Amino acid sequence: MLSAAQQMSPTGQRPSADLPSRDARLVYRSGKVGVTAGVAPGFVQGNLAILPEKLASSFHRFCQLNPKPCPIIGMSEVGDPRIPALGVDLDLRTDLPRYRIWRDGKLVEEPTDIMAHWRDDLVAFVLGCSFSFEEALIADGLKIRHIEEKRNVPMYRTNVPCASAGPFAGQLVVSMRPFKPADAIRAIQITTRFPAVHGAPVHFDKPEMIGIKDISKPDYGDAVSIQPDEVPVFWACGVTPQSVILQSRPDFAITHAPGHMLVTDVRNSEFSIQ
Amino acid sequence: MLSAAQQMSPTGQRPSADLPSRDARLVYRSGKVGVTAGVAPGFVQGNLAILPEKLASSFHRFCQLNPKPCPIIGMSEVGDPRIPALGVDLDLRTDLPRYRIWRDGKLVEEPTDIMAHWRDDLVAFVLGCSFSFEEALIADGLKIRHIEEKRNVPMYRTNVPCASAGPFAGQLVVSMRPFKPADAIRAIQITTRFPAVHGAPVHFDKPEMIGIKDISKPDYGDAVSIQPDEVPVFWACGVTPQSVILQSRPDFAITHAPGHMLVTDVRNSEFSIQ
Structure with missing residues (x-):
């Protein structure tokens, strides 16, 4: 998924000057903290997962095998905290508002930078996030319930197994947005154009078919209202890789804190295949 | 929608030699009768509607306003029984296996040719048909219930009004195919590529939302089984224009007999926009 970005220059570097996304990163670099929802509209935000090199190839393979929940939009060299294709x-180590440090699968710290935790053997993965396709849905006139109700998107653990790779195994996590059927059809068409940010839904209606027992009790995020003329529509969710990483209990891992994403200089529209 | 066909030659004529579609038309021209389902696989079949010139411009406008049920894939000159872009x-007048002659909205005859009924003031419209997208669904590995159960596709009158034009007004007719949700998502993606043959579904699930009271009692065609893990998916149907023409009670009209379509020399794949 790097090709669109890398086509920008022979070195795969993306100029950052004067972009609101760069401004946002500089603000976070200076120590300011806050969730990134609504920050730098039009620019791709990404999920961050950092692992020691000895685990990185298995995790890379896991993402390759499960592209809907784990669409890789950027990856660092070993020990290099930069990904120039996402912003020169x-x-x-500094440009996300908040991080989570994990040891042996346990959350040990939530710092605002990871300068003290960076190591020469770490590899960073940046994975696409549904913010990009939500922007495309809104631009088409669709209303996103959790945004209207000022809540976090509801997310559910399913009984759908991901393809496993090395120590990484687990079930798909999905996010849910309710729509009237005609709007759901439009949402399927629009998100199909964005395979780098989860793409088309994996399921709709009949939550029990994917192991969701109570739609009013999400495993992550907040419940939202569903009207009688609406169906829940389920997309593969970027929480899946975090959930799988934690289940595999790596001795060391760093992720972004929920809602505190990496803001990149890639425009959402660049990830549209049409 | 003629452009793909017209690009074939500077005159918009499509060479017919050695095509199974042409063979089929010659067989029907010789007087043989039969439904066209499964005939000349890979080639577009069309719904036929023939009206006097005084009504044709209103009907043309009706189709323009309602492209999902009435996708025009060919149109004759006034009084000309040929459409070279669909087959040189x-x-x-002769190439469909069976026709229906309508006077004042009443069926008066079902001849195997219309040589005796042709007039210099008639205009013919050929409208896309779901056979084309069903072929694409099957090619992708999806199973079409009514084909598996060897029945006609179930069709329903809805309470969804078409945009009216002159005397032509009425409700949308839809065809229904049941799918598991994940397969329905795939079917939405595939049929989105075929706007010239009804395109994406207009609705799924919750039949009452579009005025269907009993899914087990279609208004046209045959009922098919729907499993508990499936949802009915509804596409705009080519029966809509026939239904609307008959409701408007034109003094004279000719259509194909149900299931006895026009077999053209256009390949289904040419109507895919990707």
């Missing part, structure tokens, strides 16, 4: 001056 | 030697 981007520094993964 | 095609003769609309």
Whole structure:
């Protein structure tokens, strides 16, 4: 998925000057904290997962095998905290508003930078996030319930197994947005154009078919209202890789804190295949 | 929608030699009768509607306003029974296996040719048909219930009004195919590529939302089984224009007999926009 970005220059570097996305990163770099929802509209935000090199190839293979929940939009060299294709001056150690440090699968710290935790053997993965396709849905006139109700998107653990790779195995996590059927059809068409940010839904209606027992009790995020003339529509969710990483209990891992994403200089429209 | 066909030659004529579609038309021209389901696989079949010139411009406008149920894939000159863009030697008076003659909205005859009924003031419209997208669904590995159960596709009158034009007004008719949700998502993606043959579904699930009271009692065609893990998916149907023409009670009209379509020399794949 790097090709569109890498086509920008022979070196795969993306100029960052004067972009609101760069401004946002510089603000976070200076120590300001806040969730990134609504920040730098039009620019791709990504999920961050950082693992020691000895686990990185298995995790890379896991993402390759499960592209809907784990669409890789950027990856660092070993020990390099930069991904120039997502922003030339981007520094993964400082540019997110908040991080989570995990040891043996347990959350040990939530710092606002990871300068003290960076190591020469770490590899960073940036994975696409549904913010990009939600922007395309809104631009088409569709209303997103959790945004209207000012809540976090509801997310559910399913009984759908991901393809496993090395120590990484687990079930798909999905996000849910309710729509009237005609709007759901339009949402399927629009999100199909964005395979780099989860793409088309994996399921709709009949939550029990994917192991969701109570739609009013999401496993992550907040419940939202569903009207009688609406169906729940389920997309593969970027929480899946975090959930799978934690289940595999790696001795060390760093992720973004929920809602505190990496803001990149890639425009959402660049990830549309049409 | 003629452009793909017209690009074939500077005159918009489509060479017919050695095509199974042409062979089929010659067989029907010789007087043989039969439904066209499964005939000349890979080639577009069309719904036929023939009206006097005084009504044709209103009907043309009706189709323009309602492209999902009434996708025009060919149209004759006034009084000309040929549409070279759909097949060079095609003769609309003889090349369908069976026709219906309507006077004042009443069926008066079902001849195997319309040589005796042709007039210099008639205009013929050929409208896309779901056979084309069903072929694409099957090619992708999806199973079409009514084909598996060897029945006609179930069709329903809805309470969804078409946009009216002159005397032509009425409700949308839909065809229904049941799918598991994940397969329905795939079917939406595939049929989106075929706007010239009804395109994406207009609705799924919750039949009452479009005025269907009993899914087990279609208004046209045959009922098919729907499993508990499936949802009915509804596409705009080519029966809509026939239904609307008959409701408007034109003094004279000719259509194909149900299931006895026009077989053209256009390949289904040419109507895919990707």
